[in-house]
Amino acid sequence: MTKEERLKKRHRAEKRFRFYGLISIFVALLFVVILVQNIFSKGSSAFKKTIITTEVFFDQELLEIQNGASQEEIMEADFYDIMIENLIKAYPAKNRDEEDELLKLFSGDAEIEIKKAFLNDNNLIGKTITLDLTASDDIDQLHKGNYPRDLPEERRRISDFQLVIYDYFVENKKISKNFNNYFFNNGDSRDPELAGIGGALVGSFYSILICLLLAFPVAVLASIYLEEFAPKNKITDFIEININNLAAVPSIVYGLLALQILLATIQLPRSTPLVAGITLALMTLPRIIIPCRASLKAVPPSIREGALAVGASKFQSVFHHVVPLALPGTLSGTIIGLAQALGETAPLILIGMVAFVVDIPSSPIDPSSSLPVQVYLWSESAERGFVEKTSATIMMLLSFLIVMNFIAVYLRQKFEKRWN
């Protein structure tokens, strides 16, 4: 092999090597794109729901209440018959079986929706109004194009007759899509068309709030101690080793800790944001302390010496001068720690947040779910409608995380001083 050939070979190897690197980065970026694209294409339809425009006639004989009835009277009144009477008029059904199939096209909450309309205007007796009633999950998925209608009938959840009704609705423009308020306001439900992340949002909010209230002050005080006051001795070393190890402990171990100490020993209520918040705080604490210490360390000694030189005590130099300068880094570290806590699932499953909770929690000691746990719960459900709900929940979760990370980056870039 001549010298030129060898050189050429080496240059080819150089190019190949460079190409491997480029390909690796490209593959990693591709994964991000595929993941995000996959979630968004599945989830974006969940923000709309299918509604069937129906005429509702409030028949006094069936309702047994008067115009101007009080709130309580309406709440107690039975709207079931009214619902049946009106819904079967939506399509000229011939017999009882057909009527049943027609009724199945509406959500389980049709009765409540009619009742709500009457609660808004209690003078509707004897009048006919048009209402937008939520469609059932099957029709919802069909209308959104997520459900194949060319399967043989026995493998379909929707019967041929229901398809006929659906086509009739489409032809007469009775079916349409609207903003899905249930997705944001409702708690969990067995019916995909009624299930929402309202409860999970509130649960996550309380958990993160408690996590913040517990972890932030302790983390800041601990890092101030370790960085500014701690003598160089074995206890300090031991604390530091502990913090570094805790940051790497798998999150599920914190779930076991919470189960044993918080639930079994102290007997805090199961499935609540209170326990979740404490667990997440313990988990997040070392992850906040590490960036806090880094930002305290970044403040140059001249600041401390300057304060001491004009007669400040050690405490005053730290709390009046060092801490305010380190605050942007501290805050951004805290926000990133909280963002991790927001997406954490495994420890919350162990403390019982997987319970089926319909009500929206009104305080941190009510049983509740949280956003990531809701994702886990719904992903186990068989109904097709839950796939888009799960993806949409992930979209909400990811957008919260993106916002939090942007705030963290902004805080750091805008307010952090560079000492060079």
Add this chain to the structure above:
Amino acid sequence: MNIVLIFLITIFSVSLFFYGKSKTKTISIKDNIKLNALPKFYGYYLVLWCSIPALVFLLVWSLFEPVIIKSIIIETAANQGAIFSDKNEANLIYEKIKAIHLGTYFGDLDSILRESALAYAKFINLFTNSKVVLIFGIIIASVIYSLKKIKNNNKARDDVEVILKGLLFVSSLIAILTTLGIIFSLLFESIKFFSVINIFDYLFGTNWSPQRAFVRDASSITAAEFEELKDAFGFIPLIAGTSFIAFIAMLVAVPIGLFSGIYMAEYASIKVRRISKPIIEILAGIPTVVYGFFAALTVGPFFRQVGENLGLTVSSESALAAGLIMGIMIIPYVSSLSDDVINSVPQSLRDGSYAVGATKSETIKQVVIPAALPGIIGSVLLAVSRAIGETMIVVMAAGLAANLTINPLESTTTITTQIVMILVGDQEFDSPKTQSAFALGLTLFIATLILNYIAQRAVKKYREKYD
């Protein structure tokens, strides 16, 4: 009640602050003493003394009150003839008694329950009253003590700072307390578990089927049941499954992560670096439940479909899908750390290599990587410890049954999956099945600890070499 007490403590503290501040003003004017501290520090001193002991007492009391009341009530109920065979039934009776007291119980009432509910009300009252009395006692005592202390004291600031420094120290101790809490909670249940199951049967058993451990009370196991239990808790299939999935993950993460780290550190222009690095790090910020969802609903079925087309049987919960997705999650851990490590290799090494005529890739392969190797190994070990501790991806995408297999198309299970499966929903306390989850947790904790220790040592040693 607690909120009222905290409110009262706050009010006392605030008023004491102003009292302390004004008092020192009059002292210094009247007696012409030169104070070393600003008047507000006398206020702070009183506030700290008034609030900290009372709040600490309140916290400790609230932690232990429910536990103590519960044990007393269960005992009184037992004395009155309530029958319960184990802890769960005792808990149920206690919940009933509590519900009667709160007026939310609508079941049958017998005399035992009624009597116990009365006793419960009595104890609650007694505990609340003594709590209030004790807290006021503590506040009065500490306020008198501190008032005495600030007389003739011209160094209140120093005293305040000593107390605050103590507070800072206590905050940093919470890390130690957490570690201790983890160790004790894991050890406590694990010791109970290993008193029933021989530790060697656990470590070297090849069969994992905890659902066979239906025995409720660990102390009343017959010999036949014991034999049955003995080989229901074999750890080998779990560690095999965990290592296997982690291995697949590393097959994905190490080449991609390492090559992107090298490219980022050695080739990429600042502009490319500034854009691609944060995007790759997004992968580390995505919650693992999202990966789990992606693996279970998209990747698993996709592999199954591909396998069907090729004539292979692929489980929809294959180790391959879980491992692949876990690998993607881990890419940024490998790439960021190796990027840092490669960046800190001194430029002089590269310059020396260029000077003898090596190309860039030859320099990287033969000079930079060998120099950075301990750091790279450290970062890979950290990634491995991530992979074996990762829970949600495997819970959602890997299997539940423990198979000893090395076929990536079959389903296997992992340590973390089993912990979740055992503990999700209602648990029977004191059954070997529940305790086994803690034994698994302990094993996992020790394994990750060792991996992290080695990794951190390697990275640190490497850093010292070139600092």
